[in-house]
Amino acid sequence: MYYKYKKFWDRRALRYESYGRVLPPNMTRADVEFESNRQVEIITKYCPNVNSMILDAGCGIGRISNKLYAKGYSICGVDTSANMINAAKQTMSGVEYEVADLKCLPFRDNCFDLVFELSVLLHVPDDIVEVVASEFKRVSTDRILIFPSVVKFKSSKYFFYRDIAFYTKLFAPFSLYCSELVTSKWGKANAMLFKKE
């Protein structure tokens, strides 16, 4: 089952546009760029120190990591798909890209000032999502930023609609609590900052 999941992302990587994702039918390329810049703004707001170490968990082809690197941050991007990581490496940005699974991160405890995920946890299967949350906690010093889906959608294979309440419950056993909720131009919450107590 998990092998098929990885293959799914390897195939999807081949459909990614150079600016970092498959273009949704209701968005233009300019919308994607606007959205990416807004997401970078949110990340940097919660991690203003450019000397910070940041983990982009499920980095895809480096859409956000490369922008953060350009601002001076030290970034590690990991993804389960070798095709995604190969494409990310071709950008030659200086980001450290590595094939790795979020359920078993190849990093020591507390080594990132911020761990963020963008459009990743909504794809992670139920049977590993709690392990992934515990790994986020383990490798971060105290901050985890996640971007829940702004629109409600019908769950399907590898696309699981999970709302704010789901994520609140997911991180609570690890003593991580949502301290900030950010709204997007689409009007719904699209970022949750979790902090250790």
Ligand SMILES: C[S@@+](CC[C@H](N)C(=O)[O-])C[C@H]1O[C@@H](n2cnc3c(N)ncnc32)[C@H](O)[C@@H]1O
């Ligand atoms: C929708 S893409 C988002 C990519 C990137 N975060 C972005 O916003 O451009 C989801 C990414 O999560 C990765 N992914 C999904 N499950 C993962 C896991 N368990 N471990 C590592 N990466 C995973 C996929 O391979 C894919 O690249």
